[in-house]
Amino acid sequence: MPQSPATPLPSPKERRRLREAKSLSHADLAARIGVTRETVRSWETGRTNPRGRKRETYAKLLNATANANGDANGNASSEERTGSAEESRTTFAKTVTKNTNPSAPTPGPAAAPTATTRRHPVRTKPTPGGKSTSRPQPAAKRAAKPRTPAPMASAAPAAANGHIRPLPVRVTRPQTARPPDLTPAQAFDALCAHCAPGLVRQTYLLTGRRGLAHESVERAFQLAWQRWPEVAIDRDPAGWVRAAAYEYAMSPWHRFRPSQRHPDAPPAQPADRTFLDVLLSLPPAQRRTLMLYDGIGLDLPETAAETEASTPAAANRLLHAREAIAERLPDLADPEALHLRLAEVGKAEKLRLPKADRVRTGSEYRARFWTRAAIAFTALIIGATALTLKNAPTHYEPPQAPGRAISGVPPRMGPGPLTYEDTTLREKLRAELPNGQERLTPRAE
Incomplete structure (x- = not known):
């Protein structure tokens, strides 16, 4: 049965923007879909994607939010266009008033219009002499004029039914200087230097x-x-690299490596040695949770999302880890003291740092190696398949039928037992046969 195509979803960054535009929290969106907050957070970071009915429900909510935002933006744009037209007409009317009536006062700059102030286009009244006069505006209306110039100015009037229609003129705005874009290698080197x-x-x-x-x-x-195209657009590239480093460092398969069978030299200070022993005695899950929460300073939902656990489970791991450390080291019962201690022990050791250029070179070499290995393995499979097809039989050969017994044939008779005379003759021949020439040449008697 063919499967229906998956419902399309926007990018993780767009998912978060749509949720925030609707003023929804992770808990609100999770309650509507029927999942946990950590699941919604994982969807918005791009680490996981919804499936099945949850994917359809999530897509409908995001589409509804996008449509609502589009309608709101359309209404706002129409209001802005109306306001801009009114400001343009008002500006052009002031220009006409100044040109036709030089004695009229020039309105000065004022504050931006409030919600209760409405701007109306100025109407001119033609006189019998062909000149148009304008009515000066009150001080309250002049005070309501915007201080900043209108985005659209007018060039020449066009009279129709006593109204003045401005001709829009594009106003050039100063362009802000954009910072130079970094190349992928430069951005990766900056991330490596900052986080390594x-x-x-x-x-x-x-x-x-x-x-x-x-x-x-x-x-x-x-x-x-x-995977730099994926990491570069991630909300937290440092968190992406940190999760990968933690997963590799805490893999249980390292215990089978010959280089990891013997422990490293302990720290020089006895206090650091004791603290590291206590820390390594914790289970790996508690150790990682403690490092993320007390060592780095992540909040509990982010810690739970990075360790792929629920928030209550992460809280229980953190409490058990703190209790185990406080039981053996009472001075570190305070979380702030534990945070400072983790930073001090980490800085006390002289550790080698990876270099960005060597990391990029090694990554490219590893990618080429595995690509060539995959190509060679595929070619080997294709060659073995072709050889098998070449040597395979082209027609069916039925197996030989098993043999069956034939009746009516007498059994084969062998020599029977010797009689007394035959036995006597045999013994005589064996005893009288001479050795040498006489045996070959018969003699006469």
Whole structure:
């Protein structure tokens, strides 16, 4: 049965903008769809996408929000166009008044119009002599005129039924200088220089191994460079790289590597050594939650979203981790003291930092290697398949039928037992046969 195509969804950044335009929180949107707030947050960051009926409901809510915003923008645009036309007509009327009646007072700058002030176009009254006179406006209306010049000015009048219609003239606005755009390599180098030192210290506290910390951060940045179009538009590129580094550093498969069988040298200070031992004794999930919340300073929903857990589960992990540390180190019962201690222990170690140019080179080399390996493996499979088809039989050969017994044939008889005479003769021949010439030449008797 063919499957129906998935409902299209806007980009993660557009999803968040539509939700905020509707003044909806994560909890409100989650309650309408029937999911948790962390799930909605994960949808807006682009890490996961809805499926099935939840995807359709989510798409309908976003489309309704987009349509509502489009109507509001259309009404606002029409109001702005009406206001601009009225301002243009008023400005042109003041110009005509000044030219036809030089003695009339020139209105000065005033504050922007309020909600209760309405601007009306100035009407001129033609005189018998062919000149047009205008009625001066009151001081209250002059005070309601905008201080800033109108976006559209007029060039020449066109009289029709006593009204003056301005001719719009485009006004050029000063262009603001845009900062120069960075190339992908420059943006990646800036991200690496900004995030690499902190990530190396954090992964060291999570694993207790200096080499693994450097390798984890380097592999995370290599993965980020391979997927740079995705990482560059992410709401939090540093969080993307941090999640990749944590996943690689805390992988349980490292225990089977020969280089990870022996522990690293402990820190030089006894207090740092004790604190690191206590930290490494925690389960990996509690260790990561503690690092994100108390070490980096993320809030609880963001910590739960990055660890792919619910908010209550993340809160329980954090409380258990704090209790375990406070039980063995009572001085760190305060969360602020624990935060400072994590920063001090991480900065005390001299750790190698990955270089951005080497990371990009290594990422490209790894991508080329795996691409060529995939091509070679595919070619091998194609060659094996072609060889099999070449040597395969082209016609069906039925198997041979099993043999069956034939009746009516007498059994084959072998030599029977010797009689007494035959046995005596045999013994005589064996005893009397001579050795040598006599055996071959018979002698006469």
